[in-house]
Amino acid sequence: MHTKGLGAWLPRRRLRNPDKTAIVFGDGQRLSYSQLAHSAERVSQVLVARGVREGDSVAYLGENSPDFLITLFGAVRIGAVFVPVNTRLAIPEIEHVLSDSGARILIHDPEFAHRLERLLTASGAPAHVIRTGSSGRDGTLGLARLIEQATDIPPLHAADDDTPAAIVYTSGTTGRAKGAVLTHANLTAVAVNNLIDYDVSSDDVALMISPLFHVAALGMGALPVLLKGGTLVLEKGFDPGTALDLVERYRVTMLSGVPTTFQLLVDHPEWGSTDLSSLDKLTCGGSAVPSRILAAYEERGMSFSQGYGMTETSPGATSLSPDMTAHKLGSVGLPHFFTDVRVVDESGGAVETGIVGEIQVAGPNVFAGYHGLPDATAASLTADGWFRSGDLGYVDDHGYLYISDRLKDMIISGGENIYPAEIESLIADIDGVTGAAVIGVPDERWGEVPIAVLTVRDGFDITLDTIRGTLEGRVARYKLPTRVEIVGSLPRTASGKVRKHELRGLFPR
Known part of the structure; x- marks a missing residue:
């Protein structure tokens, strides 16, 4: 089916649910799917007016906000490539992301303006810089005003499966971060996998407390919910008290985080008095959830889905359903519906059940390669197209995967x-x-x-x-x-x- 890629998502959702709330943010402000699609279309005009063309990179530096998603969908609908920038990076690291991706334009939150002054005068800086909000740098217009004034909406670019949609830079646990190129097909596949394996529905309300610049929050949270027509509650940062309040206020059904996130919620004084009865989808990644945290949530009638993945798999590779958490304690689950996982020895041969080997992943969610790094791309993929994760693990008799460790972290x-x-x-x-x-x-x-x-x-x-x-x-x-x-x-x-x-x-x- 020819879908024209991610750029077609919001127009199609607008046809079906124009008045449905797509995003809740700030002090209860709301954007409908019609308004979200309208703004994304006008951002695409803002980009085109500044010379952005098919294949050009559009960088975004900012915390969770509607502007992040508006810029993403505005970029991909004209065939540009979205580059989310980790707000926690130091200036030299931001410089690397912008120069390595060849970003033609940078859109950023005003709160980062002081950090960017040196960067914007450096060689290789983006040709155009736009602040979110109404006012820009040196008297220029901010993104909000530019959207208001935009006319002559450019046509929707017909992206094919291999068209790059985003370059997401790896966490950089060693060396310089590499840009993983994720195609329209990659991000669509991971969203569909989530719809299937986590039963995302149009009635879901997802609280986004993890940063959208990280592919887990984007690929496993925001995109599946928007594809299905649910509602995102965007929060700029994680504060356990605020998160508990938002769950109760908006009857949040979905919440994702790392084990520390869920522990801090349990440790908060309002944990026991907050109405959490709406929550029915808890997803944890990064590492296994300790059993004492599992027990604290089970006492409140909640169970976890857990999973495994990485930037290069967009990021989901496996998922463990809540009903199997107790039976398969310590497992990260089964491969996602449209994803395959295998465990191999040093020569690339399949290992027996229970034997530790390297985990490899294949499927439509596996990335197109590292931007500008053909040798690194070739080294990361086997001859038959499987991604070498560098992680060690084993599979049990029922096909469930267990992570042993990172190959380089083994002692x-x-x-x-x-x-x-x-x-x-x-x-x-x-x-x-x-x-x-x-x-x-x-x-x-x-x-x-x-x-x-x-x-x-x-x-x-x-x-x-x-x-x-x-x-x-x-x-x-x-x-x-x-x-x-x-x-x-x-x-x-x-x-x-x-x-x-x-x-x-x-x-x-």
Whole structure:
């Protein structure tokens, strides 16, 4: 079926549900599907008037807001490529994203203006810069005024499956971030997978507290809901008290986050008194949900879907349905409906059930490659087109996938392989532990030994004896941490994954 890509989504949704609320934001402001489509069309005219053509990159720097989605849909409807910029990046990192993507235009929130002054005078800066809101830089018009004045709406570009829709930069856990090129087919496929596996409906109200510049919130949250005709409640940042209030106020049905997100909600004083009865779809990624957090939600009648994926798979690869959470504790589930997953050995051959190997992913949601990096693209794909995740895992007798660890994070101690994720999941269940990362440090006798780096709730005294006593008898002795380091916070990517290379720099031995 010829759909003309993501650019056709809003016009088609406008025909079906023009007055349905698409977005709730700010202090109860609302945008209907008709208004959202109208604004996206006018953004496309704003872009064309500034020389943006098919294949050009349009960058956006800002927190969750209607402008993010208006710019996205305005760009793709003329065949341009949307580049979401992580607001947490340092200026040199933002410079890299803009120059590497070749962004012709940058649209940004006013609050980032002071950070961009040096960048905008650098060589390779975008030719055009537009602020959201009414007023722009040096007396120019802001995006809101430009939308009001836009006329002569350009025609809808007929994108095919291979047309790039977005360049999403990887979290950059090592080295410079690479731009993963996601096509219209990639983002459509991941949205459809979510409709099927998470039963997204047009009645759903999704609270978006994770940043849309991260592909998980975009591909697994915003896009499926808009495709189905549901409602997005956009929140600029995550505050547990505010999130609880929004769930109750707007009868939110869908909420996604990382384990820390859900723990902070449980720890908030209003947790017990907030009406959460509308919530029926909780999705957690980044790492497994500790069983004590699962129990806290189950006491309130809620269960989690969990999953696994990465930027290069748009990002969903697998999902674990709530009814299987208890039966398959620790699993990230089955492959998404239109996605395939396999586990292979070092030579690329299939491994037996229960044997750890590299996880590989195939399907219409697998990216087109890294922007401008043909060698890196070739290295990331097998000869038969499977994406090499670099993650280690195994599949059980029923086809459910379990993650062992990142290949590069595996610790080799005395010739034995140690997968930190296994230990971290057990430590995370200790009362008082709010975050756990296990890394390897050099050891003269064993080559490497594991240490635990933790964040701990006030009032709790977590010692090495506490950790070793909890793990004793549950894992092999060579896997027991040799020391514990307590830190104020763990360095994390936007998706919630711990930046272990930074921890190894803080604790080199």
